[in-house]
Amino acid sequence: MTGWRIAGGTVLRDGALAPGELALADGYVAEAVLPGARRLDASGLLVLPGLVDIHGDAHERALQPRPGIGFPPALAIRDSAAQLLAAGITTAFLGVTLSWEPGLRSLEMWRALMAALDAARPLPLDVRVHLRFEADNLEALEDALADIAAGRVHLLGFNDHTPSILKKLGNPKELAKYAGRAGLSPEAFRELIEGIAARRDAVPAARGRLADAAATAGIPMLSHDDATLGDRALYRSLGARLCEFPMAEEVAADACAHGEAVVMGAPNVVRGGSHLGWASAAPLAERGLVTVLASDYHWPALLEAPFAMARRGRLGLAEAWALVSANPAAAAGLADRGALRPGMRGDVVVVDPAGPTVLATFCGGEPALLTGAAVARLG
Template identity: 75%
Template structure:
């Protein structure tokens, strides 16, 4: 019996865009047409689906800092994050790591520590754990680090963030100032002084964006813009080469992105909860109209697995079509051509789902059995 070969037998597999009973074979890390000497996992009554591809998830921040100001070692946080991702059926994850001018959780210091922890952990991880750099526009002091990490392959997706203007507009609200200061671990007075210094250098932002975009182009990285509020915003970032529109703030922006053939990302929690927690557009109807093409876990890993089932329950999209939003579509948007479907030769990323939960009963990453519940263990033959 070959421990590196598997036959996932008797399940309802998503093949060629439809669910049908079929065995799925894995060997040498890839989906295959034959797998001599394979071990067998009984998938009867389960769905056999391509592994989830999460283009933006930042729930790792709660592993780094479970409570405001209470931090834990980055290595521990990475291990905890990997376990949570696998339990959610996510086999390729882009950690949305914000590199901000604010001190604390999203600071340059935390970025450096987390990058080092990821470098150390990756050889031992089953899932493909990547970095989505969410670069805050005014973080000019961190620009050299960002450029270096892009050039050395530590960054896999570049996101243009610009949250400084809305923060500046809230500086007359003492409650908002206290919230931002608490997140940064400084006093309200220190925070206001800090943002004043940041705003004074606003004129240097366009040149910094140009350098980031040039570095990403040279490294072959996909780029996205975050929270585009206007058509002008989308046009600006499109000009830099950002072909993904993430969390557009209006339907018109999403329509414009789709007109230009761009992927549009919204949050899976939005779908699962039935709407945005911020009162923005509801993702599910936009996905049904083709205006949202990718769902991301955003701030809650398990939502990515639950979202296709929530879409299917609405009755306007079947489960096979909805699964594309969390697997095939994000893979293509990120330029990953070897995953997102159960096709021979593709990377062996497979999730066996009990639809009643839904729950990931077993997860294969690169052909390796990476996660198995007690119910899944009883299915091994």
């Protein structure tokens, strides 16, 4: 591997931004610059730990940009990797929903996407799988258990959207949205979900098997859209130590009181609030009730969010950056990234703060993305 010297920039180290240089060697942050190392002039730029995204499902738009219009998973993965690097994301957990719905979130798509990921590796960044298992998807349980055991799953999320979808069936617009995603007529979708809901008594046992498999494999677990303290207690009892997108402030507070990570969406911060009318992430993060931000449905928001928080004046950029790098890395059990200390993975993003705009993304100590502006700065 080639050594690198990123010189002249403002480097985020030990929780503070300060002028300095960063050395990369043999895939890691190094104590000193190697002889003959290539130089990137980072004058006027920020040198930051790479972004760690523990829930991003924007790849779904690469798979199905319009309802009923699909593209091959291999093409979607290639496109997604390019977009992730352009957003400064060096570790990406693809939020892959394994649902009882046909089409985009089906077992068939899961199998195709897992095969495409296997074929595409090694990728220029660390791409992992966040399995978002829909509670009622009993037909897919054995596949999920096998893929967890095989090491293809790196984070398990407990999803249960069936009750909320059932409540929306009386709204023709909402019904059409779900039916279109599944490639069904509204009538067929209604018949499908009503049949699914009729077997809810089998969900707890299936959920328990998934939790046992994840614990055996040593992968973190999270709950999704916890509405009540009872929801959080249930998933905590299964071993889920991450609370993702809590629907009530008291749920976030309860998770924090138990030392659990609380995840909310970076788009919420960038837009100034939830598109669903739920709690606003930025003020909760400023109060310590949100500890991790994820890209959710929009990868570029993960880079923008810390700058948006810094502009609010309650958190400095260094402190806000922890929400998108150090904290998600810790929540996912990845102790080798999220900071620019010697011996850590050489995952680095070089950013023009005026945008903010990514000029270069280094993954494992090597440049995975160099824009034209970055190439002009090479020495």
